[in-house]
Amino acid sequence: MVELRCYSLKGFLLLLLLGTLTFGHVWNRTYSPFYEVIIPQQLEHTGSQGYKSQVSYMMDIGGERYVIHLRQKRIFIAATFPVYTYSGSAMFHMEEPHIQDDCYYHGYVEGFTDSVVGISTCYGLSGFLQFRNLSYGIEPLESSIDFQHLVYQIEYSEDLYSESTSCGMNYANQNMHSKGVLHDPQFQQEIYTSPQTQYVESFVVVSKGQFDYLRKNETAVIEEVISVINQADAMYESLNVHLMLVGIEIWTADNLVSISHSAEDILNNFADWKMASLNPRLTYDNAALILRETVLPTVGLAFDSKICQPEKSAFFAVFKGNQTARSAVIFAHELGHCLGMRHDDSSNCNCGSNNCLMAPNSISSFAFSDCSIADMADFKDSGGTQCLLNIPGTAAIAISTCGNKIVEGTEQCDCGNKEECKMNPCCTFETCTLTLGSVCAHGRCCVNCKFATAGLTCRPSTNECDLPEFCDGRSENCRNNTFKQKGTPCNNNNGYCYRGLCQYHDGQCQDIFGSGTKSAEFICYEEANMQGDRFGNCGWEDDKFIQCNPENALCGKIQCKHPITAPTYVGNASIIYYAPKGSICKTLNFPRPINIVDETWVHDGTKCGADKLCLDHRCVSVSNLDVACDPKKHCNGHGACNNVGQCHCDIGWTPPDCSHKGLARRLGDMHTTPIYDNSKRNWLLVGVGLLVLHIAIIIIAIIIKRRQSTENNERQDSQAYETENGGQPQTTSQSEQTSAFSSNPSA
Template structure:
């Protein structure tokens, strides 16, 4: 399952100019969020299609005052707000590819101009509801930020129908509105949380006609009777009118007073979501004790402030003014704002959404829309379940919607893969679309014709390592080269370092320290970085490197784990250990290791249970009939930091020549 990032960026073209948008994940749906619907008077609720983790807010790079509010639930959907212009973006539903439409938002909500320009109406609106101001309490509790406002939204039948009569579409629009509201209230460190959404899809539960004051009182009574058991700090009724005389009603400064914490907001014909989010933000601000701005006295960083009466007719990013900030600080200090200090549980768990092309919890598959899936797909696009009689949707062990026992590569070629001599063939079980757990041969099992041993799934090849360092023709040096260089006890020849001093190599350990190779060329080694030393011994030009590392750093010239070291010995922390202590456990399998398995019969895996991997014809029943005891106390693997080297000779040869060319 894909991990949804908490931050992301997009490059979006606007008027042939590319803009980089930086986004950060925002959560504003509570854990108990539900959508309530009505059908012939019967109420139902659901929340399965809501994805709380795919909402983001951010800015446009190079435009510090810009605001971006986007949903990534299914394509990109939202608004990009610059200083004085806004753009909407949404996916093209009919296309299979990741294509979107970008359009400039209108800023001429003329149907509100009479309200905004009528100072008498504005005065009446802002003063008539500023009547329930409580007495000053004790000094405020300091440092109460951040704040959370849980909002319950009710949508009347007319607005539900105007927005499309589709519960998913209407829900997504109101979540988008809440996202826009949050982009404005971020300035006050307030998160407006959507607690639930109630859609009066069949009929209105109260009358929605009449004046603002009357309708607000009716809604308050209904709220107190029907919403007591549904968590919220404030409840709002959103209604639709073609050309209303008002845009809303609310009690000023009463956000935490249960009997007055409510509002009625009117959605006029042809109003944009951006403009309506400003209306609702103004109403919430009024309930937080914030008054409308006097444009002559109040200023903000944007072209127009949120509490300016004309803000709903202006596109672009908006912020609260200095006057609004002063009002809010006064409200927090002098009014009861305790309800804002309760942090609700916010949803952070991903919910499955069928059709988004992401396989999520509870889904077998997700191929997208009907057009994206096509008729031959293994997946039912309506349920995101496999079609009847089919096994799988995709995966390396899935072919033709059925489980198989061999890999199916992208090229269509069927084959099994094996990475190394110490690695088992990867295989498909025939019961899953994914390959079986990777298994490797147990550490200590002989490999490379007995010259090395398996270690963590690899069979080391010192000759190949020399070739990778010094080119074709290079190979692991003979013993006389190790004796010449390792006996010097300097940075090129040693058996490790302790407390800043090089360790002397015991004779039996000369080939168990650092890798020495034969040098195949007459051209000096000229790779920048390490120091290099050559030794000419019996017409063999030997070479090794020093990387000037700290004592705690891993040395790339250390002998590879799993290489043979001396005669029947291995290197443990650069000293020798009898090879049987390392190899024997690989030959002893089964519970308690009560029987010994010969190499011709099979080998053990590195799984924790020491699973037996037997050759064909030798199953568990055969093993059970054999007894015997290995008599080996296997050392803990962490105590066997094995660094091994192949030794071809034990003879001692005289020193001929040495040359140091430290680069």
């Protein structure tokens, strides 16, 4: 059903034109045809004239009235902002134009605490709104004289694995996301209450095709890029990640890299170009290439987890259509790969919407899933985001924003918008200061506005390969999540820990087919995976499946057996049964292109032999893992190595190397904090005290005895003197003394 609410013939004609452009260009996908023309009404707000730090609008969408509260966002454009253009194929010109940065806003929909809004008000309202698990884009009708805007609902339609609509990232060597800590709401809350804000300094390059699409208008290009960055920044706000645009380059003459080859070639060519041409000019964290060329089979590609590696911190994104909200999703999605985020598995990942931002072909959601949050946290814990901790120039971030749930500047706390702050008695909404008597407002180690007692478990272990974390009594934040070092034996030595999970064949079969399932006999792996087809393989290369060698058969596609024949897996996969030499085996087959990750590949870290595990579909020695900590050597056999190469001591042993006995309690500073046996110390103190008291008594006795001896001697001398003078002491009166002085001739 198409719902149109037009207020003029002109608006109706413009709506038809926009609808035609939209269906003709955006991602070749089926959407709910919900388009509505509205007139947003700005509500009165106290403040100065012009663009205000806070502004509110009332909008009627789908027959219901909503109030959108916005706060100004002015810290995402660098103070020094170069724009490079070209007059020829090789000669560039640099300008530092005045950039209007006071009309970009983030906000929320009143009454919806989990809503997200990113809007530009420079020329009408342009951006996105997400609430009630629905996503909307909003754009101004340019020729309208009545402040008319087009609101369109972005809906997802199942068209999985279509190359023209999917991200080009392939995760052939990655595990499926699994349930557990990912769905813990406290875990998600901790991400954006972390005191460490991360800043991604982004440089954007615009291709000749995109420049031509915007009618060769450099100003229009700059405005679109800034709008996309603003909206993407709103999406990353919940992760405590800020995007800062540090510059733009527009290929106004010709593309400076070839875009006629594969997506991988384009990305590699762009990386080579930026290293040779862009890096010598300025400092940045990540470079993005925006393309308009429609010949590409994907909407983007990125170097995975390379945000802090200058030679590889890059991605490209293909913008299709004329709606910045969808372009911003593509931009945020590809940047997510640079930040260590994998594609979401729809069966295990949740964001409160049908489709999350890191789905392989997402455009309908502006929210990150719990899986993406976990990926980001793991990447940060591994040190992959160290380059993002430096704070950009103070001129560019002088303004802190109270209400964005990020503690910045002089803020003591930030509980979010007014609705969210009603649930936090520790923080004052208007001033972002702690309420009277409070010492904290956020974090797992903040209990009733006070620091939790040292030793309180703030993040319990979720499985055999996870390690617990504890409050230290001095901070509101639980320490970084740690887990056992990859290659640590688990499941009674039948598997190995890898990325915080115990990997073994039986466990993977149970994840797919349910409890009671076990891994099939070796003959099943050998029979299936040595075929090198979609039912059994060791990955793919050059668009062809790879046959497994016998020694790698256990690292190809998972093969399972089950006590019942009825399938228990729910999904769009086919269950394949076969019986080599009388053994009943089964596996799954997903209908998808060859170069898309297969969730049924045996997980990396799975044990495939004595002291061997699977890595990249090969059965290799555990010694191939790049780990620096040996629990026997560095932890003296009394602790486990964690994922950052430090010892997590067993109870009864003290850090940092677990070499000394003593009562100890793990506190989550990646070690254990010693708490020594106080009884021994107390006895020692008592002994020392008694000794000091004994010595003091002796000294006092000696002093008293000496005084008594001195007094006796003085008394004896006095008696002897009296005896010598006839028993009377010799005295002289004062008058006699005076007379004597007077008669002195010399006086």
